[in-house]
Amino acid sequence: SQELEQSPQSLIVQEGKNLTINCTSSKTLYGLYWYKQKYGEGLIFLMMLQKGGEEKSHEKITAKLDEKKQQSSLHITASQPSHAGIYLCGARGGNRDDKIIFGKGTRLHILP
Amino acid sequence: SQTIHQWPATLVQPVGSPLSLECTVEGTSNPNLYWYRQAAGRGLQLLFYSVGIGQISSEVPQNLSASRPQDRQFILSSKKLLLSDSGFYLCAWSGMGQVTQYFGPGTRLTVL
Numbered sequence: 132s133q134e135l136e137q138s139p140q141s142l143i144v145q146e147g148k149n150l151t152i153n154c155t156s157s158k159t160l161y162g163l164y165w166y167k168q169k170y171g172e173g174l175i176f177l178m179m180l181q182k183g184g185e186e187k188s189h190e191k192i193t194a195k196l197d198e199k200k201q202q203s204s205l206h207i208t209a210s211q212p213s214h215a216g217i218y219l220c221g222a223r224g225g226n227r228d229d230k231i232i233f234g235k236g237t238r239l240h241i242l243p
Numbered sequence: 244s245q246t247i248h249q250w251p252a253t254l255v256q257p258v259g260s261p262l263s264l265e266c267t268v269e270g271t272s273n274p275n276l277y278w279y280r281q282a283a284g285r286g287l288q289l290l291f292y293s294v295g296i297g298q299i300s301s302e303v304p305q306n307l308s309a310s311r312p313q314d315r316q317f318i319l320s321s322k323k324l325l326l327s328d329s330g331f332y333l334c335a336w337s338g339m340g341q342v343t344q345y346f347g348p349g350t351r352l353t354v355l
Binding site for chain 1: 249275277284285286287289292294331333335337341342343344345346347348349351
């Protein structure tokens, strides 16, 4: 079965600094989803990537998909306290699968 | 616009007691519905998903069950709770034929 590994597991950065979170799949990616979760709350959909080389941005958050490496990266520029939370990546289980398999998440702390 | 509700927000139950968690979606028809459990260190685990009324697929064998009595209502139940059932339960929906999932606010269940 497909597995998604996120790195790092946790991250502490100074406000204003840039950071990158990675998500690597054990199998071919048929769609990669990024979500953000604040503690004790539901997941908020950030963006979806489908094609190799695709790059999308949501405010100061940019995600890229490297299909050959079966990997996606999430980059935050000039981090703010509002960026703190857990970032989860998810991927379709197969080309015709409508379910999403999730990584364990990366916990991001922003120091003022 | 579409919204998803979960009830209750928090729940403390003794071992062996029954459970009923409710999820309702508004503003869409024929959604796919999902129940997840999020436990510390284990990530997001898909428990059940449904593509229509009365159609339930179970992903993980356990003492939980799910039902979909109406198109936009999804219920998670148990006859006798175990300590290991504690966790954060999330409901999600996706549009018919779509993969992107949108999550509810979650229910935190503590079994004592």
